[in-house]
Amino acid sequence: MPLRTSANQTNYFLTQFATSEAPNTDELRLNYARRNVYMNRACGYKVEFLDFQARRVVEEAPNVNWIRSVSVQETVIEDEEVVHLHIFH
Amino acid sequence: MKKLYIYIFSISVFCLFVSQANAQQDTIYYKQRYGLMVNTDLIKLGRTAFEENYNGFEVGADFRLTENIWLSGELGADDYLFDEGNLMVNTTGAYFKAGGIYNFHTNWIGMDNFLFGGVRAGFATFSHTLEEFTVTVRDGFFPPDIRTPGTSFNNLNATWIEFMAGARAEVFKNFYLGLNIQLKFITTQSELNNFDNLFVPGYNITNDTSSFGFGFGYTIHYLFPLYSKTLKQAVDN
Numbered sequence: 001m002p003l004r005t006s007a008n009q010t011n012y013f014l015t016q017f018a019t020s021e022a023p024n025t026d027e028l029r030l031n032y033a034r035r036n037v038y039m040n041r042a043c044g045y046k047v048e049f050l051d052f053q054a055r056r057v058v059e060e061a062p063n064v065n066w067i068r069s070v071s072v073q074e075t076v077i078e079d080e081e082v083v084h085l086h087i088f089h
Numbered sequence: 090m091k092k093l094y095i096y097i098f099s100i101s102v103f104c105l106f107v108s109q110a111n112a113q114q115d116t117i118y119y120k121q122r123y124g125l126m127v128n129t130d131l132i133k134l135g136r137t138a139f140e141e142n143y144n145g146f147e148v149g150a151d152f153r154l155t156e157n158i159w160l161s162g163e164l165g166a167d168d169y170l171f172d173e174g175n176l177m178v179n180t181t182g183a184y185f186k187a188g189g190i191y192n193f194h195t196n197w198i199g200m201d202n203f204l205f206g207g208v209r210a211g212f213a214t215f216s217h218t219l220e221e222f223t224v225t226v227r228d229g230f231f232p233p234d235i236r237t238p239g240t241s242f243n244n245l246n247a248t249w250i251e252f253m254a255g256a257r258a259e260v261f262k263n264f265y266l267g268l269n270i271q272l273k274f275i276t277t278q279s280e281l282n283n284f285d286n287l288f289v290p291g292y293n294i295t296n297d298t299s300s301f302g303f304g305f306g307y308t309i310h311y312l313f314p315l316y317s318k319t320l321k322q323a324v325d326n
Contacts, residue, residue, distance in 0.1 A: 006231070041176065
């Protein structure tokens, strides 16, 4: 799941049963700080994310969250090699 | 009999004179020009005229020390916009190079052409402005994130050693055209915070993985003859 490098927040609307007659959409709010890191002349700069936080927007009845909980595993995101976030449903 | 002796004597005297005359012709005297040669790099002028991303010039001088050795130096300025991939960086600065060349070419008498090897120590002072960069991402899920920070990196310097090889030919009296290639390696350079020296004036494009660089020049020279040395050379018959 990519994060926006141009802002400190990325919101995702994740839909369960998207093709069915009763889709269920949950909002996931991802907040972080950013740091530009120079790599080399070919790649230029990449963005690393710090203080990574994730939160699902809790819906009121009669809607039901299909995401039961989220759990941040790593608050610093430097590469795609490790798991940073668990989403339970 | 007496007539014959006189005849032989006069022939031998004649031969002696002839051989003495030959002996004088066996050494020739010629002049070798010593002086100051000034030059400018036509490639830099051409790039300034035709290349949008580059402005610059270089002037140089060579002073003849001995028959084969010249003291050399160059002074120049570069203004270069590195615009490749995800980066756009403007570098401006000036440089100075000092060293010498050794002319390996054995000239015919009266000619002063060059086939030379040379060495230089280079020093540059410069600054970069990071005009624009595009954040590198693995995927294209979001639109490109283009930043225009305009960050300045000032008061930078670098030193390098340069080996060169080239040729010069006198095309008109005192006018020379020359070619040279340069292999350089950086000895010291300013460290940047979260960035790198992509281009160094006088050194040219740097390399991320090695300290070697490369350059070439196409030069036009004018020799101001200051004095000449008269040399002599024996000629074998």
